[in-house]
Amino acid sequence: MGIKSYLEAVWLTKRQKTWRAPALYLVAGTPFNLFTIAGGPVKIHALTAYLEGAITTAVTWHFLLGVTLLDAALFAAIGAAGTIVAVPLANVALIAPAVAAPSPSVLASAAEVRSILAAPAVITLNLAGAANIDGLTSFCIEWERLSPESSVVPSP
Amino acid sequence: MGALDNVVGEIFEGRRQLSWRPVGLIAATPTNLFTIAGGSVKIFAISAWIVNAITTGVTWHMTAGAIPLDAALFAALAGANTMVAWPLAVGAALVPPAQGTPSPSALAQAAGLVGITATPSNLILTYGVALIDGTVGFSVEWEALSPNSTIVPV
Numbered sequence: 001m002g003i004k005s006y007l008e009a010v011w012l013t014k015r016q017k018t019w020r021a022p023a024l025y026l027v028a029g030t031p032f033n034l035f036t037i038a039g040g041p042v043k044i045h046a047l048t049a050y051l052e053g054a055i056t057t058a059v060t061w062h063f064l065l066g067v068t069l070l071d072a073a074l075f076a077a078i079g080a081a082g083t084i085v086a087v088p089l090a091n092v093a094l095i096a097p098a099v100a101a102p103s104p105s106v107l108a109s110a111a112e113v114r115s116i117l118a119a120p121a122v123i124t125l126n127l128a129g130a131a132n133i134d135g136l137t138s139f140c141i142e143w144e145r146l147s148p149e150s151s152v153v154p155s156p
Numbered sequence: 157m158g159a160l161d162n163v164v165g166e167i168f169e170g171r172r173q174l175s176w177r178p179v180g181l182i183a184a185t186p187t188n189l190f191t192i193a194g195g196s197v198k199i200f201a202i203s204a205w206i207v208n209a210i211t212t213g214v215t216w217h218m219t220a221g222a223i224p225l226d227a228a229l230f231a232a233l234a235g236a237n238t239m240v241a242w243p244l245a246v247g248a249a250l251v252p253p254a255q256g257t258p259s260p261s262a263l264a265q266a267a268g269l270v271g272i273t274a275t276p277s278n279l280i281l282t283y284g285v286a287l288i289d290g291t292v293g294f295s296v297e298w299e300a301l302s303p304n305s306t307i308v309p310v
Contacts, residue, residue: 006164013174013297040293041205041239043259066237068256090258112265113258117203117239121255146203146295147176 015045016143020154022052022136030127033155034063034139037120040147045115046103046140047087047123053135055079055097060129062094063087066121081135089116117146122155172200172299177309179207179293182281188310189218189294190279195302200271201260201295202242202279206253208290210234215284217250218242221277226250234290244272273301278310 025032058078063070072093079097086101088108095105104114143152177189213233218225224246234253241257243264251261298307
């Protein structure tokens with residue numbers, strides 16, 4: 001194989017990161033499309049939320065892959081600025097935002113979930129209750145292609 | 157091959173690779189899905205993407221040569237756009253197709269299985285009376301254990 005072929009193969013299997021820029025998420029706009037998986041299946045290793053600004057009122061939120069829950073239940077949390085949340089990617093509870101949160105979450109690890117397979121779909125954030133995510137929050141998804149045409153991009 | 161080719165080649169050989177079998181109907185049983193050749197490999201995951209629904213309960217399982225990679229024939233209907241993670245172990249059952257299914261499968265993970273080694277052989281899918289009437293794509297995540305090891309779709 002020549003360098004071009006090697007680099008193409010390395011690129012194909014590289015673990016990717018797709019980042020969604022900081023934004024506020026208001027109850028009035030829920031649900032929010034965060035990331036779009038297209039072109040083929042992927043393996044998702046982690047989905048994390050970084051609270052760049054504090055969430056000042058207890059917010060209830062959860063995440064879905066299409067219609068599949070990526071956490072057990074709506075979750076009420078106040079979050080300090082500079083904290084992070086590891087979405088468990090399984091039907092287990094979200095853990096409160098913290099400066100250093102295990103990823104995969106300890107509850108996901110206890111449930112034997114290290115990563116998940118995802119067919120093309122949209123990952124959404126849902127808010128319930130009256131509280132907004134009033135601190136700027138960014139998201140990162142770590143993933144790998146399972147087919148040459150697979151992609152994950154921030155949703156419009 | 158030049159020095160740069162050698163360096164890039166060594167980096168390439170040491171890292172995880174992906175082989176993809178494009179989406180299609182599996183029209184016969186047994187069907188050779190992938191061929192391992194040239195030397196031994198370590199396989200970390202085999203996954204199936206069920207693009208169109210499987211509308212009749214199908215019994216299927218996978219083998220590496222004659223070695224089962226799941227516990228038993230498995231009857232399942234499958235919704236469109238769902239995924240299956242093969243457990244890679246004869247002692248672990250297949251989990252029904254689902255969106256967002258864990259990989260490694262939770263049963264394989266519980267059995268302490270994070271990968272298998274395999275010598276040159278075919279990865280073979282077999283199934284029972286019902287046809288797999290939905291289209292399916294397959295992927296294998298693997299590493300070469302010798303310089304000439306390959307896994308290619310059949």
